[in-house]
Amino acid sequence: DAMVIQNPRYQVTQFGKPVTLSCSQTLNHNVMYWYQQKSSQAPKLLFHYYDKDFNNEADTPDNFQSRRPNTSFCFLDIRSPGLGDAAMYLCATSRDPAGMNTEAFFGQGTRLTVV
Amino acid sequence: RKEVEQDPGPFNVPEGATVAFNCTYSNSASQSFFWYRQDCRKEPKLLMSVYSSGNEDGRFTAQLNRASQYISLLIRDSKLSDSATYLCVVNMRSDYKLSFGAGTTVTVRA
Numbered sequence: 386d387a388m389v390i391q392n393p394r395y396q397v398t399q400f401g402k403p404v405t406l407s408c409s410q411t412l413n414h415n416v417m418y419w420y421q422q423k424s425s426q427a428p429k430l431l432f433h434y435y436d437k438d439f440n441n442e443a444d445t446p447d448n449f450q451s452r453r454p455n456t457s458f459c460f461l462d463i464r465s466p467g468l469g470d471a472a473m474y475l476c477a478t479s480r481d482p483a484g485m486n487t488e489a490f491f492g493q494g495t496r497l498t499v500v
Numbered sequence: 501r502k503e504v505e506q507d508p509g510p511f512n513v514p515e516g517a518t519v520a521f522n523c524t525y526s527n528s529a530s531q532s533f534f535w536y537r538q539d540c541r542k543e544p545k546l547l548m549s550v551y552s553s554g555n556e557d558g559r560f561t562a563q564l565n566r567a568s569q570y571i572s573l574l575i576r577d578s579k580l581s582d583s584a585t586y587l588c589v590v591n592m593r594s595d596y597k598l599s600f601g602a603g604t605t606v607t608v609r610a
Contacts, residue, residue, distance in 0.1 A: 416596050427504070427587070427602040428544070435596055475543055479596070488534055489589070489598055491543040 388412050391476050398466050398499055406461040406495045408476030416461045418489065419451060420475040428475055434459065450482035463497075471499045504590050506601035513578050513608055521604045522576040523588030526598050532591035533564055533571050537584045538603065549574075578608045590591055 389410045398404040408417065416435050420428035431445045434453045448470070450462040463470055473496050477489040506523045513519045525533075533550035548555065550562040550571050561574040575582055588601035 418598065420600075426600070427600040430597060430599070433596060440597075473541075477598070479598075487532070487591075488546045488549060491545070494543045496541075 387433070389476060389478055389490050389492035390458050391474075391495050393495060394493060394495050396495055398463075398497065398498070400467065400499055401465045404463050404466055406463075406474050406476075406497070408459045408492055409457050409462075410478045410490075411457070412478055412490060413456060414478035414480045414490075415456075416479045417453060417463050418475075418477040418479075419459070420477065421470075422473045422475055422494075431461070466497070466499045469495055473497075502599040502601075503527060503599040504588055506588050506604045508602060508604060510605040510607050513538075513606070515578055515580060515608055515610055517578050517608075518574065518576050519578055519606055521574060521606075522570045522572045522585070523601050524568075524570045525567045525594060525599075526569070526597075527590070528566075528569060530569075530590045530592050533562075534589040534591075535560075535571075535573050536587040536589055536600075538587055540585050544589075544600075575606070578606075580608050580610060582606060583608045588596065596601055 392407045417445045418433040419431045422428040453459045473494045476492040479489045481497045535547040536544040537547045538544045548557050550564050554563040559576045563572045585603040585605045587603045590599045
């Protein structure tokens with residue numbers, strides 16, 4: 386039943402060791418988002434795709450990259466994780482919001498620990 | 501100024517009470533508004549969309565005030581299961597970006 390699936394749910398990585406988080410969706414939504422959420426803070430948008438159009442937030446560190454090879458999948462690559470990158474990473478999708486209110490559907494998140 | 505601001509709370513209320521809180525947004529071009537609920541260490545889940553005319557879903561009522569740029573959420577007859585963080589989400593349709601508030605924490609006690 387899950388419509389937005391993130392893998393893994395929990396990821397432990399070493400300081401400086403590249404890590405990739407994945408997200409897949411069965412909703413065929415145009416827009417996919419990656420958010421970073423730290424404890425007691427708002428989810429912070431890192432980037433989003435509208436189809437293949439990539440939109441990077443101005444304050445997203447270069448350490449974070451993303452790929453969307455097709456409609457269903459989106460990846461978040463952290464090239465050299467630092468201790469400050471430990472957080473919950475949330476993937477979300479929404480359909481083309483051009484018409485009317487369209488909510489976002491979230492995956493269960495990947496909790497990243499950097500050791 | 502943050503794009504979306506919320507009173508963080510916590511709002512501690514007894515079962516059966518009514519609790520209400522607001523969220524302000526800075527961009528007057530914002531088009532879509534939502535309330536999400538987030539339980540501890542879980543993902544946000546849509547509670548309700550907020551329509552211009554205001555809308556109700558059971559014990560939950562949402563209002564939008566475009567002139568003053570805020571939305572509100574009111575919970576009637578609070579249940580223990582309503583304890584959560586409520587996130588205000590604003591969408592500018594022109595760039596598909598969803599902006600989140602930091603959340604308002606509600607704790608309902610027996």
